[in-house]
Amino acid sequence: MSESPLKQRRLALLGGGFSLDDDGRLDDWLLSHARTTRPRVCFVPTASGDAAAYVERFYDVFRSRHTGEPSVLPLFRRELDDEALRAFILAQDVVYVGGGNTANMLAVWRTHGVDRLLREAYDRGTLLCGISAGANCWAEGSHTDSFGPLTFLPDGLGLLPGSVCPHYDSEPGRRPSYRTAVADGSLPAGWALDDGVGALFLDRQLTETVTRVPGAQVYRVEPDGRGGADERALPCRLLT
Numbered sequence: 001m002s003e004s005p006l007k008q009r010r011l012a013l014l015g016g017g018f019s020l021d022d023d024g025r026l027d028d029w030l031l032s033h034a035r036t037t038r039p040r041v042c043f044v045p046t047a048s049g050d051a052a053a054y055v056e057r058f059y060d061v062f063r064s065r066h067t068g069e070p071s072v073l074p075l076f077r078r079e080l081d082d083e084a085l086r087a088f089i090l091a092q093d094v095v096y097v098g099g100g101n102t103a104n105m106l107a108v109w110r111t112h113g114v115d116r117l118l119r120e121a122y123d124r125g126t127l128l129c130g131i132s133a134g135a136n137c138w139a140e141g142s143h144t145d146s147f148g149p150l151t152f153l154p155d156g157l158g159l160l161p162g163s164v165c166p167h168y169d170s171e172p173g174r175r176p177s178y179r180t181a182v183a184d185g186s187l188p189a190g191w192a193l194d195d196g197v198g199a200l201f202l203d204r205q206l207t208e209t210v211t212r213v214p215g216a217q218v219y220r221v222e223p224d225g226r227g228g229a230d231e232r233a234l235p236c237r238l239l240t
Contacts, residue, residue, distance in 0.1 A: 007125030008202055010035075011160055013135040015167075015197040016212060018061040019054065019098065020131070025212040025239040026198050031067065031094070033200055034127050039093035040068040046108050047100025047133035050076045054098055068093070075108055082113065089117045094127045097134030103146035103153055105133055115157055122159055132166045139164040141187045143178040150174065152181040160201060163190030168219065170195045179229040182221050189222040197236055211236040 010033060016026045031039060043058040045051060055072050062070035073088070080088055089095070095118065097105075109115045122128050128138060136142030141154040143165035150173050156164075165178040174192075181187040191199060191206075196213030199206060209218040217233040224230045 006123050007035075009122050009159075009204065010125065010127040011122070011138055011201045011204075012127065012129035013138070013160075013164060013166075013191065013193055013199045013201075014129055014131040015135075015193040015195045015216070017096075017131050019057060020195070021212065023212065024061070024065075026196075026210075027061070027065070029198055029210055029239055030096075030127075030129055031065070034093045035125050036093055038068045039127075040071070040091060041094040041096055042071045042073055042089070042092040043096050043098065044073045044114075044130075044134070045098045045100075046073075046075050046114075047102060047105035048098055049100070049104075050074045051100075058096075058098075073114075075112055075114065078112065085112070085114075086117055086120075089114070089121050090124060090126075092121065092126055094129065095121060097128075097130030097137060099130075099132030099134055101146045102133040102136045102142055102144045103155070106137060106155060106157070109137075119157065119159065128159070135166050135193065136164050139190060141190070143174065143181060143187065145171075150177045152186040154187060159204075161188075161204060163187040165190065165192040165221070168192040168194050169216065179221060179231065183223055183227060183229040185223070189220070192219040192221050192231070194218070206234075209234050209236045210239050212239045214238060 139160040141163040194216040196216040200208040
């Protein structure tokens, strides 16, 4: 059987969405970039340990949206064998990853082979996205509190070049800690997200930045060559 050709690869980093926001603007924007008008959306709550309240919130929101039947992929009580798991993930138009512990999530995904299946889905045109840990995971490295104190994790899936830092404006210490990690080479240059923003990448290139909060930004953070880091705010379209 011949391999399916590569489709346009889609990835979105979110600083909000159904778990934080009541207006639905970021999720509406996200769904507008799926490959179909009624996308099949799968929520992956691994980073929260498949928290029941998180799953219920997803179903409450997405059953009322104009999407195909929403679904959830549990891994702590896995129900699918390897063949069924692959078929399930590849059938999705959007894979939406929730927040929680980035390091634990990546370890569980690798144990079950989900990391390889997500890469395959990405190459076939599935929109991969998420908030917090669900944004961190796609890059080469990320800024995380997975180990307690804020630190760097150079161990992502590498679908997006560079690094990611969520909660840039809302969690004390995020900004200086991430800038230090980029400046000293602990993390590669990357993208920092204030809460309320979204960033879309097509074929690994940033194509759109939006915000539901006036003044919230997406930043490009790079070493400045003098032992520090340069931070550049990118224009974000306000979602209304």
